[in-house]
Amino acid sequence: MQKETFLLPIIDIENLGLDAGAHLLIKYGLREIPPGGQLRVVGSSPGWEAQLSAWCRAQGHDVSMLQQDGHLVATVIRGDADTGRWHSALHAGRSNAELTGAVADKALSSWGLAARGATVEAGAPDIHFRLNRKDEIWADTAAVLYAQAVTAQWNPSTAIDWNEPFDLPAVVEDAVAQLMTYLIENEVAALVVPARFLGQLHPHFREIQALLAIQVADEARHIEVFTRRLHLKGREPALSTAGGQASLKTLLDESDFSVAGFLLSVLGEGTFVSLLNFLHVHAPDPVTRQIARLTARDEARHVAFGMSHLLWRLQQEPQFRTRLANAVQSRNDALANTAGLNEEVFDALILIAAGKFTPQAIAAGYIRVQQLIVDMAEGRRIRLERLGFEKEDALHLAALHTRNFM
Amino acid sequence: MVKPLLMGAVAYAPKVVTIWEGFKEYFRRHDFEFDYILYSNYERQVEAQFDGSIDLAWNSPLAWVRADRMARARNLEAHALAMRDTDRDLSSVLVVRSDSRAGTTGELSALAGQVIGFGALDSPQANLIPRDHLRNRGLLAGRDYTAQRFDELGGKHGDHIGGERAAALALMAGEIGAVWMIDGNYLAFSREGILPAGATRIVARSGSYDHCNFTAISGISAASGEMAARFTELLLAMNWQNTQVRPLLELEGLKAWLPGRTSGYDLLIRAVDDEKFYDAEGNIFATDYRY
Numbered sequence: 001m002q003k004e005t006f007l008l009p010i011i012d013i014e015n016l017g018l019d020a021g022a023h024l025l026i027k028y029g030l031r032e033i034p035p036g037g038q039l040r041v042v043g044s045s046p047g048w049e050a051q052l053s054a055w056c057r058a059q060g061h062d063v064s065m066l067q068q069d070g071h072l073v074a075t076v077i078r079g080d081a082d083t084g085r086w087h088s089a090l091h092a093g094r095s096n097a098e099l100t101g102a103v104a105d106k107a108l109s110s111w112g113l114a115a116r117g118a119t120v121e122a123g124a125p126d127i128h129f130r131l132n133r134k135d136e137i138w139a140d141t142a143a144v145l146y147a148q149a150v151t152a153q154w155n156p157s158t159a160i161d162w163n164e165p166f167d168l169p170a171v172v173e174d175a176v177a178q179l180m181t182y183l184i185e186n187e188v189a190a191l192v193v194p195a196r197f198l199g200q201l202h203p204h205f206r207e208i209q210a211l212l213a214i215q216v217a218d219e220a221r222h223i224e225v226f227t228r229r230l231h232l233k234g235r236e237p238a239l240s241t242a243g244g245q246a247s248l249k250t251l252l253d254e255s256d257f258s259v260a261g262f263l264l265s266v267l268g269e270g271t272f273v274s275l276l277n278f279l280h281v282h283a284p285d286p287v288t289r290q291i292a293r294l295t296a297r298d299e300a301r302h303v304a305f306g307m308s309h310l311l312w313r314l315q316q317e318p319q320f321r322t323r324l325a326n327a328v329q330s331r332n333d334a335l336a337n338t339a340g341l342n343e344e345v346f347d348a349l350i351l352i353a354a355g356k357f358t359p360q361a362i363a364a365g366y367i368r369v370q371q372l373i374v375d376m377a378e379g380r381r382i383r384l385e386r387l388g389f390e391k392e393d394a395l396h397l398a399a400l401h402t403r404n405f406m
Numbered sequence: 407m408v409k410p411l412l413m414g415a416v417a418y419a420p421k422v423v424t425i426w427e428g429f430k431e432y433f434r435r436h437d438f439e440f441d442y443i444l445y446s447n448y449e450r451q452v453e454a455q456f457d458g459s460i461d462l463a464w465n466s467p468l469a470w471v472r473a474d475r476m477a478r479a480r481n482l483e484a485h486a487l488a489m490r491d492t493d494r495d496l497s498s499v500l501v502v503r504s505d506s507r508a509g510t511t512g513e514l515s516a517l518a519g520q521v522i523g524f525g526a527l528d529s530p531q532a533n534l535i536p537r538d539h540l541r542n543r544g545l546l547a548g549r550d551y552t553a554q555r556f557d558e559l560g561g562k563h564g565d566h567i568g569g570e571r572a573a574a575l576a577l578m579a580g581e582i583g584a585v586w587m588i589d590g591n592y593l594a595f596s597r598e599g600i601l602p603a604g605a606t607r608i609v610a611r612s613g614s615y616d617h618c619n620f621t622a623i624s625g626i627s628a629a630s631g632e633m634a635a636r637f638t639e640l641l642l643a644m645n646w647q648n649t650q651v652r653p654l655l656e657l658e659g660l661k662a663w664l665p666g667r668t669s670g671y672d673l674l675i676r677a678v679d680d681e682k683f684y685d686a687e688g689n690i691f692a693t694d695y696r697y
Contacts, residue, residue, distance in 0.1 A: 019596035020603035047608020050499045054589035057492050060646075060661035080646075081661040087647040123649030 008075070009033065010040040017043075018051035026052070026076065030061070035080035042073055049074060090120040097143060097207060107132045107204035116204050129202035135316050137197075137257050139309035142207035149214045149301055154294055156225045162232065166285040168355075175351035176288060177235035179279075180226045182345045185240055186272070186406040187226065189248040190302070191219035193264050197257055211305055218298040225291050232287060243338035244345075247404035250331050258313050258320065259327045265306025266383050267328070268406040269299045274376040275405060282368055284355035303383075310387055321388060325397060332400040376405065410439035411633045413620075414451045414460035417444040418565040421657055428654040436640050447561025447697040448528075449690065452476065455623055462487070462634065465621045466563035467530045467674050468683075473621050474668075475688035482626065486619035486666030487638045492590075492659055493617035494670060498531050498539070499592050500610035501601070502584045503577060508609045514543055517609075520583030521552045523573035527695055528683075529564025530615070530674050532573070536586035538677035539612045554582055561697025567591055574600050584609065616670025638665070 011029040013022040022043065029039050041052060049065055052074050056063040060081030066073050090110060094102035095117035102116070109126040131137050139145075168176070198212040230237060251268065254260040276296035283289045314320055346369070351357070354365030377398045384394035415426055426442040433440035443460055445451040448469040455463050456476055465473060470486065477484040500522075502508045508516040522540075525532025533555070537547060547553035556576070558568035573585040574595045587595070592608070595601045620641075622634050641663045644651045655661065678684050682691045 017604070018593055019601060019606070023593075047499055047611060050497055050589045050608055050611045051593060053495065053497060053614075054593050057495070058590055058593075058659075060491065079661065084645075084647040084661075085652070088649070121649075123652060 008038050008040050010042065010073075013041060013043040013045075013048065015043070015045045017045040017048060018055050020045075022048070022051075023055050026055070030076065030078045033078055035078050035083060037078050039076045039078065040073055041076055042071060052076075085121060086119065088122045090122060092116055092118055092120055092204060103134055103138070104204060105134050107134075107202035111202075111204060113203055116206055130200040131197065131257055132202040132204075134205070135313060137201060137205055137208050137309070139208070139305060139312050141308040142211045142305065145301060145305050145308070146207060146211045146214060149211065149218070149298075152297060152301070153214075153217075154221075156221060156228065159294060160225065160287060160290045162228065162287060164286045166287070168233070168284055169357050171357050172284055172351050172355060173233050173235065174238070175348035176233075176283075176285070177230050178238040178344050178348040179352060180230040181238040181240060182244065182342070182348075183226045184223055184230075184237070185244060186248065186268075186404075187219050187222045189251050189406060190264060190269060191216055191223065193251055193254075193260055194219075196252075197260070215302055215305070218302070222295045222298065225295065229287055229291055239342065239344050241342035241344075243335075244342055244404050246338045247335055247402045248406060250334055250402075251406070254327070258310060259324065261306040261309055262324050263327060263331060264406075265302050266310065266387070267380055267401050269306070270303045270379055270383055271376045271401065271405045272296075273299045273303060274372065274379050278368070278372045278375075279352070282353045282355075282365075284352060288352075307383065307386065314388060318388075324387070325389070325393065328397045328400050331402065335402055335404075377401070408439045410441040411462060411637055412460045413440065413442045413462045413464060414445055414454055415442055415464040416448050416451055416466070416562060416565065417446060418559065418562040425654060425657050428657070432644070432651060432654065433637075433640060438636055438640055440637070448472075448563050449561055449697055452688070455621070455626065456480070458626060461622070461626075462637070463621045465619060466565060467615065467617050467619075467671055468528060468534070468563045468678070470619055470621055470668075471671060471675055471678055472684050472688045473623065475684060475686060477623050479687040483624045485622045485624060485634075486668050487622055487634060488641050488663050488666050489616065489619040490658065490660035491662045491664055493619065494664065494667075495614040496531065496617055497589045497614050498536050498586055498612040499589050499608045500536065500539075500584055500586050501574075501577065501592060501606045502609050503580075504605055504607050506583065506607065506609075508584065508607075514540070514545060514610060517545070517584055518550050519552075521554050521581075522547075523554050523556055523576055523582045523585035525555075525569040525573060525586065526557045526560060526562070526564050526566075527555060527692065528560060528562070528697070529569065530677070531588040531617075532564050532570050532586050534677040534681055534683060535612050535615060535673055538673070538680050539610065541680055543610075560695065567594075571595065571600065578602075578605065613673050614670070615673045616667065619666045619668075 009029065011025055013025050016022040026041055033039055049072055053063055056076055060079035062077040064075050092111040092114050093104050093116045097103050109128045110124060111120055112124055112127040114120045194212045195216045198209065198216065201209055203209055251260065251264050254263060273296050276292045276299060279292035280289050280296060283292060349369045350362060350365040353368040354361035380398035380401055381394045384397055385391060389397065415422060422444065430440055445454065448466050451463050452469050452473045454460050455473060474484040524536060527533055545551060556569040556573040559566040570587045570591050574587060576582045577585045578601065596603065644655060644663055646652055646655060646661050685691050
């Protein structure tokens with residue numbers, strides 16, 4: 001297609017018109033020469049010279065026509081408009097996060113929605129995202145956790161055997177309905193909190209964006225399965241308490257990504273992992289046990305992200321630990337006048353762990369729930385110590401966590 | 407307050423407001439007071455320049471021809487201050503479907519007896535110059551072929567490409583045998599899919615002609631003096647690499663402003679006379695012209 005004749009490169013577009021794609025041959029030919037350089041073009045489709053003139057005019061190239069050996073030869077002089085457009089263009093980091101300088105410390109609003117690593121034309125509109133600093137959102141493990149999350153997605157319709165037969169005493173089934181009501185409410189908070197941050201996060205931080213998005217999808221699925229379990233034996237949602245909602249609202253009100261992640265994921269969802277593991281072992285029916293196993297696995301991943309982000313942030317900013325401690329204290333103060341875990345949920349847990357409505361079964365259920373509360377606090381203490389809190393502080397903060405669990 | 411340089415422009419599409427507001431902003435950044443008045447058609451705009459309502463007019467080529475004739479009739483002189491790079495050396499093409507009997511470029515006899523589509527009556531590129539082209543090759547409307555006009559927005563001098571688009575659609579629908587359009591629109595309609603790749607063929611091409619320019623009339627208001635010079639200077643300084651300016655240039659369809667030239671209007675001048683559109687003093691001849 002391209003051959004050297006005399007000194008100027010020449011392109012033969014043959015019988016291809018510029019109304020049929022011939023401009024690509026010319027465009028790529030022009031890329032090989034600098035602005036001001038010349039390219040000769042010949043063709044044979046009817047009126048190709050009129051098309052070429054129109055195209056060059058629109059693209060900012062000069063063109064002249066000459067008869068040579070009975071054939072029309074066009075000479076195109078490359079203009080500088082195409083390079084001019086990319087003059088002072090911005091480079092938005094690099095796509096592969098593992099490369100040096102790939103993820104910027106601060107993502108610019110002028111990068112807008114461009115893929116990380118793209119060349120962004122100067123003059124594109126500014127799009128403001130509140131969360132635009134790497135230190136306030138990043139975790140090196142995000143890409144790996146996202147990949148794990150994608151692999152671990154499950155279909156509620158097939159992953160759980162909803163038809164497995166069981167029959168619980170009415171009072172225990174009522175307790176399951178109450179617990180599901182409580183779980184749904186908590187999972188709504190766990191959906192809304194990352195969803196709100198997701199909309200404020202600069203898309204430059206693609207790995208974090210993806211992880212938050214799949215976390216939101218996880219929670220939507222959890223809400224679905226808890227609702228289906230609630231309906232399975234014909235029950236409707238039960239009670240929702242003011243204290244429970246007040247506790248969850250403090251999570252929604254937290255505007256700092258790290259602090260919210262600390263309260264929601266490390267402390268709240270971490271505590272929920274204990275609760276779900278407890279249900280996996282002690283729930284009185286096979287469907288609830290299956291649900292608990294699958295949801296606990298997802299929640300553990302959310303905790304892992306929260307931990308990973310906080311470890312990263314504390315590494316950059318060790319004094320941030322004080323802010324986290326204060327956040328637990330203030331949340332405790334804010335909730336001092338609320339009832340904490342509602343009595344109905346506490347009782348429901350005992351009945352679920354008992355499985356039967358007999359004094360002996362209730363006695364066993366009560367002991368199991370007591371042990372659960374201890375295990376939950378212990379789990380929080382261990383995670384706090386992993387975040388670098390001294391043992392005493394960790395113990396103190398673990399105990400201050402909301403009695404509502406989440 | 408300094409009296410601004412007043413420019414007239416024709417509101418052929420809503421984007422015209424965006425364009426001139428942007429220019430106003432640009433001139434103001436350079437301490438040059440500029441304002442614009444929009445007209446619904448070029449005829450009123452040309453007349454307004456002679457009653458002193460505007461200092462300067464962003465004229466279509468046909469409006470330039472009329473302004474030039476009106477100036478001469480008044481012993482005044484019209485000047486083309488500046489034009490777009492894309493205003494130079496345009497051509498119009500006559501397009502047929504690939505299966506047409508019409509031969510290759512220049513051989514038009516096969517079009518005899520056919521219906522040929524034209525743009526608006528006042529369109530230089532899709533009516534006046536094309537008719538002139540055929541006339542000079544011995545083909546007259548009504549005698550050798552039937553002319554069908556695709557009129558859209560009279561008085562806009564064909565700036566609104568709706569007429570050309572409707573004609574292209576009629577060609578593909580088999581309603582007409584050939585159609586005239588500006589060369590750039592041929593590529594644009596191909597990108598839009600109106601003219602499928604390979605489905606059409608160019609059988610004739612007009613000579614080259616120039617398009618719009620900023621017209622000033624010496625002896626009338628501010629535009630003939632220093633202000634016109636400063637206006638032109640600032641215009642020519644608009645740089646495609648400047649991100650504040652580039653969106654305006656893109657909207658107006660140019661990469662760079664060039665000094666005005668009047669050598670590219672001969673073809674249209676001949677067409678205006680042959681088609682009896684304006685008389686030598688710039689009076690409107692055409693009787694079926696509505697604007």
